[in-house]
Amino acid sequence: MHEFNWGLLIVVYLFLGGLSAGLFFAAGLANYLEVDGRPAYPRIAQVGAWLAPWPVALGSGLLILDLGNWYRFYKLFMHFRWESPMSIGSWLLTLFTVLAFVYAFAWLPEAGRQKLFSKVPPAWKLVHRLNVDLSAHRKTLAMIGFPLSIGVGIYTGVLLGAVSARPFWNTNLVAQMFLFSALSSGAAALLLVLALDKKRPADQRDLKFLVWMDVIFISLELFIILPYLIHGQLSVLAVKQALTLILGGPYTLVFWVFFLGLGLLVPLGIEISELAPSLLKGQPFHGDRRLALTASGLVLMGGFLLRYIFVYAGQLSSFRQAGVLQ
Amino acid sequence: MDIRKRRYALVIDSRKCINCKACAVACKAENEVAVGNTRNWINEDRQGEYPKLRIDFEPEQCHHCEHPSCVRVCPTGASWQRKDGIVLVAADDCIGCRYCMIACPYDARYFQEETGTVGKCTLCSHRIDKGNIPACVETCPSKVRVFGDLEDPTSRIHELLATRRYHVKEPQTGNGPQLYYLL
Numbered sequence: 459m460h461e462f463n464w465g466l467l468i469v470v471y472l473f474l475g476g477l478s479a480g481l482f483f484a485a486g487l488a489n490y491l492e493v494d495g496r497p498a499y500p501r502i503a504q505v506g507a508w509l510a511p512w513p514v515a516l517g518s519g520l521l522i523l524d525l526g527n528w529y530r531f532y533k534l535f536m537h538f539r540w541e542s543p544m545s546i547g548s549w550l551l552t553l554f555t556v557l558a559f560v561y562a563f564a565w566l567p568e569a570g571r572q573k574l575f576s577k578v579p580p581a582w583k584l585v586h587r588l589n590v591d592l593s594a595h596r597k598t599l600a601m602i603g604f605p606l607s608i609g610v611g612i613y614t615g616v617l618l619g620a621v622s623a624r625p626f627w628n629t630n631l632v633a634q635m636f637l638f639s640a641l642s643s644g645a646a647a648l649l650l651v652l653a654l655d656k657k658r659p660a661d662q663r664d665l666k667f668l669v670w671m672d673v674i675f676i677s678l679e680l681f682i683i684l685p686y687l688i689h690g691q692l693s694v695l696a697v698k699q700a701l702t703l704i705l706g707g708p709y710t711l712v713f714w715v716f717f718l719g720l721g722l723l724v725p726l727g728i729e730i731s732e733l734a735p736s737l738l739k740g741q742p743f744h745g746d747r748r749l750a751l752t753a754s755g756l757v758l759m760g761g762f763l764l765r766y767i768f769v770y771a772g773q774l775s776s777f778r779q780a781g782v783l784q
Numbered sequence: 785m786d787i788r789k790r791r792y793a794l795v796i797d798s799r800k801c802i803n804c805k806a807c808a809v810a811c812k813a814e815n816e817v818a819v820g821n822t823r824n825w826i827n828e829d830r831q832g833e834y835p836k837l838r839i840d841f842e843p844e845q846c847h848h849c850e851h852p853s854c855v856r857v858c859p860t861g862a863s864w865q866r867k868d869g870i871v872l873v874a875a876d877d878c879i880g881c882r883y884c885m886i887a888c889p890y891d892a893r894y895f896q897e898e899t900g901t902v903g904k905c906t907l908c909s910h911r912i913d914k915g916n917i918p919a920c921v922e923t924c925p926s927k928v929r930v931f932g933d934l935e936d937p938t939s940r941i942h943e944l945l946a947t948r949r950y951h952v953k954e955p956q957t958g959n960g961p962q963l964y965y966l967l
Contacts, residue, residue, distance in 0.1 A: 463882040463895065526880015526900030533860045533879055544859035544883050622853055622957050623889035694956075777889055777954045 462773050467524040472614045472765040473643075474517030475551065476636060477758075479611040480644015481510040482558055484671060486600035486607070502664050503596075506648055507565040511558035514610070518551055543620045547613045554606040561599045564592035611640035614765075618772055626700040626775035627768065629689065635682045636768075639761050642675035646725075646757035653750040665745040666736070669729045672757060676726045683718070700775035709771045717767060721760015725753040790868040791934040792848065792907060793962040794918075795941045795950070800926045801826065801841040807920035807929070811845075814908060814919035821894040823905040824920055842965070843928060845920070846871060846892040846905035847953070850960025854884035854893065863902075868933075869962060870909050875901045889957040907931075934962075 485506020488499035497503065522531045535552070539545040566574070568591070575589045592599070615636030618627040649668040652660035690701040704713040728749050736743040803826050811823050824845035831838045852871045855863045862877035863884050873884075873893075878901035885893045885902060893904045908918035916922070921931040932941035941964070944950075949967040 463885045524881075526882070526895065526902075527878070530877075530879040533862075533877060537859070537861050539859060539861060541856045542859045542883075544857065544881060548859060621857070621887050622959075623887055696956075773886060776891075777957060 462770060464769055464773060465524075467520045469762070469765045469769045471517040471521045471524070472617075472636070472769065473762045474513035474520075475614050476611055476640030476761065476765075477643050477647060478510050478512075478514035478517070478558060479554070479607040479637075480641045481506050481513070481647055482554075482561070482603055482607040482644070483611075483641055484644045484648055484668070485510060486561075486603055487671075488667070489596055489600050499664055499667050501652070501661065502648055502667065504565050505651060506644075507562050507596075509647065509651065511555060511562050514551065514555050514558065518555060543613065543617045547610075547617055550606065550609045550613055554603070554610045557599065557603050557606055560592070561596070561603055564596050564599055608637065611637040614640070618768060621772075623777065624700075624772045624775050625694075625696040625777060626703060626772040629686065629693075629697070631682050631686045631689070632768065635679060635686065635764070638675050638679040638682060639764050642672050642679060643758055643761035645671040645675060646754040646761075649750055650754035650758065653747050653754065659747075660745075662743055662745060665750060666733070666743040669732055669745065669750070669753075672753070673726065673729045673733065676722055676729075676757070680722060680726075683722075696775075696777045700771075703771040703774060704767065707771075708774075709767050712763060713767050717760050717763040720756055721763055722757075725756040725760070728753040789935050791962075792868050792870060792912065793932065793934050793941060793964060794845075794848075794907075794921070795930040795932070795944050795964045795966060796843055797928055797930070797966045798840065798842040799966075800928045801843055802926055803828070803839075803841040804925065806923045806925060807843055810919040810923035811905070814911075815906070817903070818896060818898065821896065821903060823892075823894075823903070843920075844890065844892075844953075844963070846907070847890055847959070847961035847963045848905075848907055849962060851958060853887040853889065853957070853959055857883045857887040859883065866909070870907045870912075871904070872906055872909065873902055873904055875899065878902055889954050889959060890961070 485503050488502035488506060489497065491498040522528050525531060534545065534548040537545065538549065571589065571591070575586060578585050580586070612633045615633035618624075619629065619632040622628050645668050649665065649672065652664060652668070687701065690697050703709050732745055732749060733743070735741040805826060808822055808824055808826070811817065815823065817823055824843060827842040827844055829840040829842065848869055848871050850869070852863070852865055855865050855871060859881065860877045860879055862874045862879070863871065864874060865871050880895070880900040880902065882895055882902065885891075885895065893902050896903050908916070911918060917931045921929040930941050930944060932939035934942060936942060944966065945964060950964045951967060952961045952964060955961065
């Protein structure tokens with residue numbers, strides 16, 4: 459049996475990195491949209507900003523733990539190698555994580571900020587200097603963060619797509635696939651959190667915005683997966699053979715049933731049926747809480763499975779031995 | 785001679801290979817490769833059924849590519865290439881991310897659990913630098929392997945590649961492999 463060099467930790471990291479990118483994108487976008495001169499979705503902007511930095515911080519930690527020598531991770535930042543996607547990615551990830559934390563801080567209300575700093579010993583004057591109100595700079599921070607979040611979303615795909623030795627990955631479609639999956643899982647995570655909050659039921663406008671976003675990103679993802687499969691079939695032999703991993707091979711069931719079916723098409727169907735009355739008949743949008751929970755949970759599961767399938771199946775693909783290592 | 789004017793490579797005449805695995809043993813002994821890891825190995829290609837059976841043996845190791853993808857993807861520069869073409873891992877800089885192992889089209893690298901770093905064939909650079917030939921080449925009883933400098937017109941491999949037909953493995957990956965298999 460061929461050994462897997464990258465395992466579950468990498469899968470979880472790729473998922474969490476993408477999730478943060480998606481959360482930041484959705485929150486930043488919500489921060490920019492206005493109706494009659496007032497923020498249209500303040501709650502999404504706030505909750506998204508608060509949630510965004512944590513998954514990527516956790517994921518980066520897992521990434522470091524996965525190294526053979528975790529304490530040598532600092533060496534990633536002693537060099538910049540523009541030809542190595544991992545080198546570019548480490549810098550991008552660090553910049554994005556720092557900015558996401560600053561952005562979350564900018565969304566802390568005055569009372570929360572004072573409470574946070576009251577826990578810092580008064581002697582630490584340097585730390586207390588950071589006690590500044592950044593709320594006026596939210597839009598600037600979001601604008602800087604957009605390209606970084608898109609970069610992190612794309613990078614997770616480029617990391618795999620740039621490996622010319624693995625025909626399952628080596629196409630220019632994996633990066634976009636991972637990006638749209640990341641953006642859709644960000645929207646779905648926000649939908650899940652808002653729908654879970656029983657104390658403060660979600661505003662229907664917020665739900666509609668998130669469902670819309672999710673429908674758009676899932677559709678874009680589908681439009682990438684379809685050409686990925688078609689192009690793979692029409693490509694050189696090694697790519698065609700590598701695709702047997704999901705077309706009859708060991709990852710067929712998880713790809714078609716759990717990822718494409720349950721992770722994409724079912725939530726897409728639920729969300730479109732939720733939107734349909736307001737779109738077609740002009741009725742006010744009325745999102746069902748349980749359906750929102752189901753759809754968002756399934757989208758998150760699909761996002762995870764996409765990474766799982768690609769990380770594992772890709773490592774089995776090869777230019778040798780009929781395209782698939784045993 | 786100036787190291788920049790050298791380009792080391794191996795020519796392999798696999799029809800002479802008898803699968804005795806002396807090359808693998810010599811490599812392990814010379815380089816103190818841990819049990820469970822191998823820097824070189826012999827591929828077996830079985831065709832047909834007994835009694836009409838045919839087996840081809842084909843030794844393989846790191847191809848010391850002209851454009852090594854393992855070096856390109858390394859985030860710290862631990863994987864590097866000497867000017868004479870030998871691809872090495874600087875163990876002190878290796879963080880153990882294993883990206884190079886995934887990027888190698890020949891699966892020629894291995895992970896060393898004890899040190900948390902990646903290991904591979906060094907073409908016995910420590911021997912070459914003293915004017916010797918790699919251990920696998922020296923030990924081979926049927927003279928399957930020929931080591932030499934492609935830039936040296938008087939070398940044996942230069943002559944072999946000029947007069948015999950040969951192929952390299954998976955040239956479509958663009959790595960420019962430097963193990964030449966005689967046909």
